Amino acid sequence: MPRVKQNKAGVDLTAALAGIRIDRGQAIGPQIYEALRHRIVDGRLPGGTPIHEGEIADLCFVSRTPLRAALQQLVGEGLIVTRPQVGSIVAPRDRRRFLEALFVRSAIECRIVRRLAERGLDEVALRPILIRQEVAARADDYATFFDADEDFHALLASMADVPNAWQLVQSVKSHVDRERFILMSSIRGRSQRAFEDHLRILNAIRAGDGDRAAAEMAAHIDSVLQQGTAAGEGDV
Amino acid sequence: MPRVKQNKAGVDLTAALAGIRIDRGQAIGPQIYEALRHRIVDGRLPGGTPIHEGEIADLCFVSRTPLRAALQQLVGEGLIVTRPQVGSIVAPRDRRRFLEALFVRSAIECRIVRRLAERGLDEVALRPILIRQEVAARADDYATFFDADEDFHALLASMADVPNAWQLVQSVKSHVDRERFILMSSIRGRSQRAFEDHLRILNAIRAGDGDRAAAEMAAHIDSVLQQGTAAGEGDV
DNA sequence: GAATGCATACTAGTATACAAGTATGCAGCA
DNA sequence: TGCTGCATACTTGTATACTAGTATGCATTC
Numbered sequence: 001m002p003r004v005k006q007n008k009a010g011v012d013l014t015a016a017l018a019g020i021r022i023d024r025g026q027a028i029g030p031q032i033y034e035a036l037r038h039r040i041v042d043g044r045l046p047g048g049t050p051i052h053e054g055e056i057a058d059l060c061f062v063s064r065t066p067l068r069a070a071l072q073q074l075v076g077e078g079l080i081v082t083r084p085q086v087g088s089i090v091a092p093r094d095r096r097r098f099l100e101a102l103f104v105r106s107a108i109e110c111r112i113v114r115r116l117a118e119r120g121l122d123e124v125a126l127r128p129i130l131i132r133q134e135v136a137a138r139a140d141d142y143a144t145f146f147d148a149d150e151d152f153h154a155l156l157a158s159m160a161d162v163p164n165a166w167q168l169v170q171s172v173k174s175h176v177d178r179e180r181f182i183l184m185s186s187i188r189g190r191s192q193r194a195f196e197d198h199l200r201i202l203n204a205i206r207a208g209d210g211d212r213a214a215a216e217m218a219a220h221i222d223s224v225l226q227q228g229t230a231a232g233e234g235d236v
Numbered sequence: 237m238p239r240v241k242q243n244k245a246g247v248d249l250t251a252a253l254a255g256i257r258i259d260r261g262q263a264i265g266p267q268i269y270e271a272l273r274h275r276i277v278d279g280r281l282p283g284g285t286p287i288h289e290g291e292i293a294d295l296c297f298v299s300r301t302p303l304r305a306a307l308q309q310l311v312g313e314g315l316i317v318t319r320p321q322v323g324s325i326v327a328p329r330d331r332r333r334f335l336e337a338l339f340v341r342s343a344i345e346c347r348i349v350r351r352l353a354e355r356g357l358d359e360v361a362l363r364p365i366l367i368r369q370e371v372a373a374r375a376d377d378y379a380t381f382f383d384a385d386e387d388f389h390a391l392l393a394s395m396a397d398v399p400n401a402w403q404l405v406q407s408v409k410s411h412v413d414r415e416r417f418i419l420m421s422s423i424r425g426r427s428q429r430a431f432e433d434h435l436r437i438l439n440a441i442r443a444g445d446g447d448r449a450a451a452e453m454a455a456h457i458d459s460v461l462q463q464g465t466a467a468g469e470g471d472v
Numbered sequence: 473g474a475a476t477g478c479a480t481a482c483t484a485g486t487a488t489a490c491a492a493g494t495a496t497g498c499a500g501c502a
Numbered sequence: 503t504g505c506t507g508c509a510t511a512c513t514t515g516t517a518t519a520c521t522a523g524t525a526t527g528c529a530t531t532c
Contacts (some may be wrong), residue, residue: 085493107347
């Protein structure tokens, strides 16, 4: 009997997981992790979706072992909730957790720009990323801008000699991105405004004004809040 | 043939892993994780120690499956380094990573006390922990104080409505504790001084002075730096 | 004697089989 | 008709068998 079956939540797992291609030359676990994480963040796997190890494993044509590795990491990040011997579901969107993620992001990234205001920037490394952002912002291409945005923040962390801090931010950022995808994907000019935020942050750093840089960064991060409350899924 | 064998680093794994008792009624993975993490932090498993899945599994009388779950988490925290198809070792102590951990801790915890300075403290919840700390500090019992210290910082995070932020801090804190165990375990009066730090932080919060509270917290966290450089292991 | 190619042993990664606990639905009974 | 108890099916957790990639040491060759 096939382990794949219909779930009452009405989520078509076969469709949601379509497009997952596994490179058998690479470790499977991380690939599954990324694929699932992305699908949770962008809403293809909404909160409450049942995650049965055997079923997902079959749909991805892998065994349960590497799948479990991926799930355990997602559980650690709070994106999946497991009740032992019972089952797992995609964690419902949780405003409290979302606010916590913003708090952590803000705390770390404000410190980063403070440090950079003291130590200065590597303008050469910065330039190509800024160009990519500007192009994407002009085209109002949020998907591309989103990628460049990630690189921007990662680079700031790297320049501040705390590259792993950005890793840490990423582990909580999923909760922010989950809201962001619902809130912002359709808002025109969003990229442009974010790009201008970046320029303001950089200018404050260049001026050596740590307080202002931190304030600009905090405003940049909190800007996701100013869009009002998400309508979103039925959960929460 | 037994998988347990002598390693050239001279670490007696049998002795280092002695005392690991697995409760078969609980999930094994987290128990192994805690046991290994603790032994890495306190130096019983020094940097460079080879970690062979099969060998460790045998010594702990568990299979490789839950052991791997534990190892993967430790890899995620940077306490173990794995080279695929080759082998794993305990990550060498890394001053850069240590400084990063301090950076992250400081960023998050300073934000927490800032927030508490605005919102106020739950003195009732705080009292029992403070008493435990004072008793341990008077007795110069650093082990007990260490536990109470964990609870103290966790409670602050909880009162600031960001309990998961403390979880996050803990995931990097291992790198701090690794140094701390070597640096401070024998320093007399250490607990007393840390306790006084806590009181200063709380007083600043009670006064509603976020800047001072953050400064006191930063000094408290950075105090581990003022003990000079660790002699420590051969690595790094 | 030095370098190179190959066989071997060992590692982590993966797949599958097994164990144990939980929910659920149905039968029996008050 | 409503409740209780049990049998069953299904879940995650664990153990073990298998695969494939890497290092190492030895034999061979130049």
